[in-house]
Amino acid sequence: MISQVKILDRDGEIKRVIKSKELNEDFEKKEELASYRMSQKRSNKESKIIVCEWCGSRARVFCRNAKYCQPPEKRCATLARISKTNEKQKAQRKKRKCRKCKKAFKPVRSQQYCHNPCTSPTSSK
Numbered sequence: 001m002i003s004q005v006k007i008l009d010r011d012g013e014i015k016r017v018i019k020s021k022e023l024n025e026d027f028e029k030k031e032e033l034a035s036y037r038m039s040q041k042r043s044n045k046e047s048k049i050i051v052c053e054w055c056g057s058r059a060r061v062f063c064r065n066a067k068y069c070q071p072p073e074k075r076c077a078t079l080a081r082i083s084k085t086n087e088k089q090k091a092q093r094k095k096r097k098c099r100k101c102k103k104a105f106k107p108v109r110s111q112q113y114c115h116n117p118c119t120s121p122t123s124s125k
């Protein structure tokens with residue numbers, strides 16, 4: 001245990017002596033704070049139970065933002081991601097109406113006009 005701490009000034013003169021009681025109180029406070037912070041950190045890392053958005057069953061996850069069962073038990077997150085990607089791709093493949101001639105066409109990315117002949121972003125006005 002620390003009995004006392006001498007605080008010296010630049011010339012090596014004792015400026016202040018912190019007695020053990022004082023010090024211990026301070027020390028304890030710090031310890032308390034540190035352990036509190038530790039527990040806070042730990043609680044963030046702790047697992048929690050969620051209802052999987054993919055399979056609907058309860059799952060224990062270790063990530064605060066997790067929405068799906070986590071590996072190695074189940075691959076819901078992967079499955080959900082694949083399906084989402086597929087949906088996105090499907091949505092992208094949907095036909096779009098040409099802004100000019102109103103004909104439906106299969107857009108490429110954010111294409112707004114068909115190629116026949118309404119679009120031609122390269123052509124001059």
Ligand SMILES: [Zn+2]
Nearest residue numbers: 052055069076
């Ligand atoms: Zn699941």
Ligand SMILES: [Zn+2]
Nearest residue numbers: 098101114118
């Ligand atoms: Zn068109």
